[in-house]
Structures are given as structure tokens and as C-alpha cells.
Amino acid sequence: MTAKTFPAATILGYPRIGPNRELKKALEAHWSGRLDEDGLLFEARKVQDRTVRRLVQLGLDAADSSIPADFALYDQVLDTTAALGALPSRFADLADSDGGVGTAASFVLARGDGERPPLELTKWFDTNYHYLVPEIGPETCFAAVAHQLAGIVRRQKDRGAVLRPVLVGPVTYLLLAKAEDGAPAGFDPLTRIDDAVAAYVGILGQLAEAGAEWVQLDEPGLSTDAGAALAAPGGLVEQVYRKLAEAPVAAPGRHANGRPALLVTTGYGTAGDPARAGEALAVLAAVGVEAVHADLVRGSLPSAEALRALGGTRFVAGIVDGRNVWRNNLLSSLDVLEDLQAQSGAAVSVGTSTSLLHVPHDVAAESVLPAHLPAWLSFADQKVREAAVLARGLAEGRSSIAAELQNAEAALRSRAKYDGVVSPAVRQRTAALGEADFTRGPAERRAELQQARLGLPVLPTTTIGSFPQTGEVRRARAAAQKGSITEAEYEQFLKEEIARVVALQEELGLDVLVHGEPERNDMVQYFAENFDGFAATGNGWVQSYGSRCTRPSILWGDVSRPAAFTVPWTRYAQSLTRRPLKGMLTGPVTILAWSFVRDDQPLAETANQVALALRDEIADLEAAGTGIVQVDEPALRELLPLRAADQAAYLDWSVRAFRLATSGASDATQIHTHLCYSEFGEVIAAIAALDADVTSIEAARSRLEVVADLAGFGFRRGIGPGVYDIHSPRVPSREEIAGLIETALAAIPVRQLWINPDCGLKTRGYEETAASLRNVVAAAKAARETLAVRA
Numbered sequence: 090m091t092a093k094t095f096p097a098a099t100i101l102g103y104p105r106i107g108p109n110r111e112l113k114k115a116l117e118a119h120w121s122g123r124l125d126e127d128g129l130l131f132e133a134r135k136v137q138d139r140t141v142r143r144l145v146q147l148g149l150d151a152a153d154s155s156i157p158a159d160f161a162l163y164d165q166v167l168d169t170t171a172a173l174g175a176l177p178s179r180f181a182d183l184a185d186s187d188g189g190v191g192t193a194a195s196f197v198l199a200r201g202d203g204e205r206p207p208l209e210l211t212k213w214f215d216t217n218y219h220y221l222v223p224e225i226g227p228e229t230c231f232a233a234v235a236h237q238l239a240g241i242v243r244r245q246k247d248r249g250a251v252l253r254p255v256l257v258g259p260v261t262y263l264l265l266a267k268a269e270d271g272a273p274a275g276f277d278p279l280t281r282i283d284d285a286v287a288a289y290v291g292i293l294g295q296l297a298e299a300g301a302e303w304v305q306l307d308e309p310g311l312s313t314d315a316g317a318a319l320a321a322p323g324g325l326v327e328q329v330y331r332k333l334a335e336a337p338v339a340a341p342g343r344h345a346n347g348r349p350a351l352l353v354t355t356g357y358g359t360a361g362d363p364a365r366a367g368e369a370l371a372v373l374a375a376v377g378v379e380a381v382h383a384d385l386v387r388g389s390l391p392s393a394e395a396l397r398a399l400g401g402t403r404f405v406a407g408i409v410d411g412r413n414v415w416r417n418n419l420l421s422s423l424d425v426l427e428d429l430q431a432q433s434g435a436a437v438s439v440g441t442s443t444s445l446l447h448v449p450h451d452v453a454a455e456s457v458l459p460a461h462l463p464a465w466l467s468f469a470d471q472k473v474r475e476a477a478v479l480a481r482g483l484a485e486g487r488s489s490i491a492a493e494l495q496n497a498e499a500a501l502r503s504r505a506k507y508d509g510v511v512s513p514a515v516r517q518r519t520a521a522l523g524e525a526d527f528t529r530g531p532a533e534r535r536a537e538l539q540q541a542r543l544g545l546p547v548l549p550t551t552t553i554g555s556f557p558q559t560g561e562v563r564r565a566r567a568a569a570q571k572g573s574i575t576e577a578e579y580e581q582f583l584k585e586e587i588a589r590v591v592a593l594q595e596e597l598g599l600d601v602l603v604h605g606e607p608e609r610n611d612m613v614q615y616f617a618e619n620f621d622g623f624a625a626t627g628n629g630w631v632q633s634y635g636s637r638c639t640r641p642s643i644l645w646g647d648v649s650r651p652a653a654f655t656v657p658w659t660r661y662a663q664s665l666t667r668r669p670l671k672g673m674l675t676g677p678v679t680i681l682a683w684s685f686v687r688d689d690q691p692l693a694e695t696a697n698q699v700a701l702a703l704r705d706e707i708a709d710l711e712a713a714g715t716g717i718v719q720v721d722e723p724a725l726r727e728l729l730p731l732r733a734a735d736q737a738a739y740l741d742w743s744v745r746a747f748r749l750a751t752s753g754a755s756d757a758t759q760i761h762t763h764l765c766y767s768e769f770g771e772v773i774a775a776i777a778a779l780d781a782d783v784t785s786i787e788a789a790r791s792r793l794e795v796v797a798d799l800a801g802f803g804f805r806r807g808i809g810p811g812v813y814d815i816h817s818p819r820v821p822s823r824e825e826i827a828g829l830i831e832t833a834l835a836a837i838p839v840r841q842l843w844i845n846p847d848c849g850l851k852t853r854g855y856e857e858t859a860a861s862l863r864n865v866v867a868a869a870k871a872a873r874e875t876l877a878v879r880a
């Protein structure tokens with residue numbers, strides 16, 4: 090039996106949180122006990138139904154499998170774990186009688202249950218989305234228990250929609266997994282592939298039975314070095330998909346003993362060997378996969394040879410960018426699509442490069458964007474339309490979409506010549522940069538000058554910047570925004586807040602103080618609001634993990650800083666204390682990583698513009714008397730390219746941008762940086778190359794693992810490995826912190842060591858923060874005394 094034809098237009102996935110974060114709110118109500126499970130599932134079904142309706146309005150067909158059933162409540166990797174019943178042994182008790190994992194059980198995996206920490210959260214490829222890491226051991230059960238996904242398919246079918254269920258594919262699933270605790274040393278989850286594949290075969294049968302005609306298996310793992318190696322002809326990917334494709338395709342309408350047709354997607358780069366683009370797709374086609382997808386935005390076009398090798402397999406061209414917000418250049422996309430079709434002779438469908446999970450819902454829901462921006466933008470809903478329009482143009486000829494082509498062209502043209510997209514003053518500055526602009530004086534000399542100026546004790550104590558953002562702070566900000574308090578009243582409120590935070594730090598006995606960042610809603614958006622070339626959205630929420638969402642700003646033009654904006658707060662805070670107080674900035678790489686960035690010039694160029702804007706702010710901070718400036722780069726590791734071959738170039742421009750931002754500072758000004766959210770062991774050389782005088786780095790949860798890497802590298806500058814894990818309300822005891830300081834001192838020379846928390850305190854409450862910092866300071870003092878006795 091042959092498969093039903095794949096639809097001409099599709100998307101790989103759609104934002105799951107709801108246009109007004111309905112799912113987020115329902116989840117949080119459920120977790121706090123205000124909404125029971127039935128209530129939550131009712132809300133989730135409302136979001137699903139709305140998504141299907143909306144996608145039909147936007148041009149997808151409800152009945153032809155063009156709409157993905159991609160409705161994870163928390164995370165799609167977690168849902169695949171649930172469909173496989175692949176519970177780690179430490180959670181084995183959560184299994185239903187048939188090995189299934191219900192909604193409540195899946196939330197225990199996601200959030201822990203008091204005694205057991207949750208599954209680890211890690212970044213999904215090179216994005217700011219986080220997935221829950223499967224824990225696989227030699228004994229992990231794999232079963233076909235896709236009840237929830239099958240239930241969604243069945244329910245939608247009853248409502249007249251034939252959806253295409255989505256799972257993480259088996260190779261990517263195991264590549265993303267880690268060995269569970271207690272597995273033999275060196276255990277590789279991929280060794281369980283046969284058992285996993287057997288379960289996937291069963292799941293495919295269950296989904297066919299529920300009425301699915303197509304299933305989407307996502308294999309973005311093939312775009313990493315590890316996955317690419319498996320995608321060569323004769324490799325693991327070929328074996329796996331031969332097995333999955335072996336069963337006959339079920340006849341539409343009669344689903345006994347068959348499987349749905351398979352779409353295998355890639356995404357986040359080129360699947361397989363980049364020098365042989367498309368080969369991995371040909372491998373999949375050869376074993377009988379009915380449709381394959383490639384990311385044509387981040388990845389390369391498949392070669393003509395690979396396209397011809399697709400034979401009768403559908404090619405889904407991921408030409409609408411799933412990761413950025415710019416309107417598609419329909420004309421050039423159509424050129425590419427027509428070319429692909431002509432070359433391959435194969436049937437081409439139009440799709441997105443990745444799921445639309447990474448972009449907000451709808452440009453039309455924006456009310457605060459500057460007037461020129463909306464026409465240039467495309468959020469998820471606009472992208473669905475773009476895919477549908479391109480598919481029509483491909484099938485019926487350019488004249489059938491003449492109006493759409495013309496509108497897109499007009500928008501692109503207006504964008505290209507809009508005032509501020511290119512700012513001659515900014516261009517002149519970047520063009521005139523020379524090596525001296527990236528270099529400070531010798532580090533040893535800087536250290537002497539700074540110590541003479543600051544007079545700090547050994548093991549200086551400090552915090553990372555933010556203090557608790559209480560309900561009061563958030564309410565005052567909202568009131569100021571609404572206009573229900575005056576600007577002067579808001580400023581007065583912030584000053585009082587800063588004064589309290591400074592007084593608290595003095596009372597605690599910290600050595601280097603901060604102002605606490607109460608004026609900042611978000612460490613990137615705050616800069617976007619104060620830089621030219623940047624705009625903040627009103628409702629542009631994007632899922633970061635589970636119910637957590639962020640609202641990236643849009644960097645649309647040349648960036649510059651019209652006026653000093655952090656200076657008044659820092660100056661005010663410093664006026665309240667004789668101790669040194671750090672000025673606090675977000676670094677250029679992090680600003681880019683957590684924004685939607687213009688796509689019309691290299692990132693390195695944009696990074697330098699942001700760096701110059703920060704450099705201006707640092708100059709003004711210095712002029713106001715600030716002796717220490719911290720430039721946070723928590724996202725330095727996040728943008729690291731997936732392929733080793735691309736990493737050196739990235740590290741080069743990102744390090745240079747940081748240096749451009751900071752190297753205007755006088756040698757007597759101490760530059761700090763702060764890193765968190767990732768393991769930084771593999772980029773230590775780049776961290777050293779930042780040439781910051783002091784680096785604070787998240788370390789408490791790994792019990793200071795990074796210290797060994799730093800020592801091994803011979804890191805020479807100031808270093809503050811976090812000794813207080815700020816991710817939970819738990820107060821670390823003085824003894825515990827003392828133990829971590831001992832560990833650090835065993836590897837790091839005492840004159841280099843700083844004592845600080847892992848990250849900012851903004852999500853914490855005051856009580857636990859004060860108690861914890863008291864212990865931090867006490868442990869540091871005790872360590873100083875011990876050192877003095879030993880000396």
C-alpha cells in the first residue's frame with residue numbers, strides 16, 4: 090500500500106504556550122494546586138483546538154497531515170521519554186501498570202518531588218530552549234506506550250482533523266540522553282538503540298491505529314558532529330530507519346498491522362557530513378522513508394546528486410526560518426524551491442527550518458513596536474502563511490502569488506533603506522577599529538594598579554549583581570509603565586530600594602558591593618530599551634523551558650548608545666558607601682544570544698556595534714568614578730556552533746567583541762565578567778582570552794568541578810567560582826561553603842580567588858538571601874584567618 094501524499098506546505102512545530110501564555114498559566118495554576126489535572130488537560134485541549142483552527146485559517150489543511158500534533162505540556166523530549174516508558178531507575182515507581190508515564194508522573198520527572206531532583210535541563214542544540222535530559226542505563230525499559238499522543242490524534246480525528254504526530258527520532262533521542270547514575274563507567278546510551286527502535290516500531294503502530302497517516306520523527310542530532318558520523322551510508326542511521334520503514338504502510342482508513350508514512354526532519358544545520366550535503370537524506374530515502382526534511386536556513390542546500398538520489402521520496406524544504414523573526418524573502422525562496430524541484434525531479438514540499446517553537450505567535454498581537462517594524466517581521470503565524478504561499482507559488486506559478494511577492498519585496502526594500510538600519514556614524518567607528526582597540530595593558534600591571542586603588546582583602550567577597558526582585562519591585566515597575574505612578578515617584582522608589590540593598594551589603598560585610606539592579610526587568614531587554622537600533626516587544630513570548638518564557642528584543646538596525654543610562658544608578662549607589670561598588674553591564678555576546686538579531690550582516694559586525702555602545706557606557710562609568718565594571722557573558726557558551734570546525738571562528742569574534750567593549754577602560758579599572766548556565770570547561774582558553782581581571786563562574790552545583798579545569802589550564806586572573814547555589818531557596822551552611830572554599834584553594838592560588846554566589850539573586854527571597862550571604866562572608870573570613878595562621 091502506498092502512503093498518502095505528503096502535503097505541499099507544512100511547519101515542523103508551532104509555539105505550544107498559547108497566544109497569551111494560556112498553557113503557562115494553566116501549568117502554574119496546576120502546580121500550585123489551584124487547578125486539578127482535569128482542569129489542566131481541559132485548558133491544554135483548548136490550546137490544541139485553537140492551534141488547529143488557527144493553522145487552518147493560516148492556510149494549512151486540517152485533513153492532510155500538514156498540521157503537526159506537537160503539543161507537549163512541558164517538553165517534547167520528555168514526551169518522547171513518556172511515549173517510550175523510558176523511566177530512569179530512580180523514578181521506576183512512577184510507571185503505570187503497563188509501563189506508561191501519565192501526566193502527573195511526567196511532572197515529577199520535570200520538577201522532582203522533594204526527595205528526588207528532576208531530570209537535568211540542558212540547552213536544545215544552539216538555542217535558548219531547554220529540554221529534559223533522558224537518563225538511560227543498561228536496564229532502562231523501552232516500551233510502546235504512546236497513549237497520550239495517540240489520544241490527541243484520536244480526539245482530533247473525531248473533530249475532523251488528521252494531524253501528524255511528532256516524536257524525537259530514536260538516534261537523536263539517545264544522542265541527547267546521558268548515562269544514568271549507577272550505569273557502568275563509559276556506558277553509552279546509544280548501545281540501547283535496538284531496544285529503542287523496537288519500541289518506536291510499536292509506537293508507530295499505535296499512532297497508525299489512532300488514525301495518523303504520517304508521523305514526524307525529528308532527528309536534529311544528525312547536525313552535530315556525533316550524529317553526522319552516524320548518518321554516513323552504511324551507518325547506524327541507515328540501520329535504524331531500515332527497521333522503522335520495514336513494516337508496510339497502513340492503508341488510509343484501515344490501520345491494521347501497518348505503520349504511518351514517515352517524515353524525518355533534521356534542522357539546526359546540515360544533517361550528516363557538511364561536505365556532502367544531502368547525503369544523509371539520500372540514506373534515509375534509500376531505506377524507504379517517505380519524506381525527508383532539510384534546514385535550508387542554517388544548513389546547506391543538498392547537492393544535485395543527493396537530490397536525484399531521493400527518488401520517489403518527498404523533500405520538505407525548510408526554507409522559512411524557524412528561529413528568527415524576519416519576513417521571508419519570498420522571491421529568492423521561490424528561486425531556490427523551483428531550482429530544487431527542477432534538479433531533483435522529486436516532489437518538493439515547503440516547510441520551516443525548525444519548529445516555530447523559537448518565535449512568538451503573531452506580529453498582529455504587538456502594540457508597542459515602533460511603526461516601521463511590523464511590516465518587516467514574521468512571527469509564527471506569518472511564517473505559516475509564508476509556507477502556504479510559497480507552496481502555492483511552486484505549484485501554480487509565480488503569477489498565482491504575485492501580490493504576496495510584491496508585498497514581501499516592498500517590505501524588504503523599505504527595510505533596506507530605512508533610516509538607522511545603516512548608520513554612517515556607527516559604520517565609520519567600526520571601520521576605523523584597530524588592534525589597539527581590543528587590547529589593555531599587561532594584566533600584572535593592571536592587578537597592581539587596581540589593588541592600590543581598591544585595597545581589597547584576600548578572598549574578597551561580592552555578589553553577581555541583582556538582589557531579590559520582590560513583588561513590590563515588580564508592582565512599582567508595572568505601575569510606572571501604566572502611568573499610575575509618576576516617573577519621579579518610580580525613581581524615588583528605586584533609590585530607596587538601592588539604599589536598602591547597599592545598607593544590607595554593608596551590614597553583611599561584603600567587600601565589593603552592587604546596586605542590586607531593581608530598575609532592570611531583564612538583563613538584555615533593559616539594554617535594548619536604552620540602545621538605538623533595538624526594540625522590545627509587548628507580547629513576544631517564547632518558551633524557554635516548561636512554563637518559563639522569555640521575551641527577546643529585536644535588534645533591527647545599527648546599534649549605538651544615545652546617552653549614559655546605568656551611570657545615574659551606579660553613581661547614586663556608590664554615593665551611599667565607602668566600599669567599592671561595581672557598575673553592571675550585559676556583554677555583547679549575551680545581548681545577541683538573547684535577542685532576535687538582524688539577518689542582513691554577519692553577527693561579528695553586529696557584535697562589534699553592541700560592544701562599542703557598551704564601551705561608551707564604561708567610559709561614562711569611569712568618568713563618574715566607578716572603579717569596577719562587570720560585563721556579564723552568561724551566554725558565551727550558548728552560541729558556540731554545534732560543529733567543532735566552526736567553533737574557532739565563533740570564539741574569535743565573540744572574544745574580540747568582549748575585548749572591544751572592555752579594553753577602553755583604564756588599567757586601574759577592574760573589569761569583571763560573569764558566566765553561568767553552562768559547563769565552561771571546554772572553552773577555558775576563550776574565557777582566559779576575554780582578559781577580564783576577575784571572572785565569576787557558576788560552580789556550586791558541580792561542587793567546583795570547573796576549578797580543576799581552570800587549574801589545569803593555568804588560568805592566571807581573578808576567579809570567583811560560585812560557592813552558593815542560587816537556584817533553590819536552600820541556605821548553604823557556613824561549613825558547606827568553607828568546604829567549597831577549601832576545594833578552590835587546593836587548586837587556585839589564594840591571591841586569585843574571589844568568594845561569591847553562582848549567579849544573581851533576583852529570583853530569591855530576602856530572608857534566604859541574607860542568611861546565605863551571611864554564611865558566605867563568615868566562611869570567607871574564617872578562611873582568611875586560617876590562611877593568616879598558616880602563613
Ligand code: MET
Binds near residue numbers: 554849
Ligand atoms: C544570568 S547572569 C545574571 C547576571 C546579572 N548581573 C544578575 O545578577 O542578575
Ligand SMILES: [Zn+2]
Binds near residue numbers: 765766848
Ligand atoms: Zn548568572
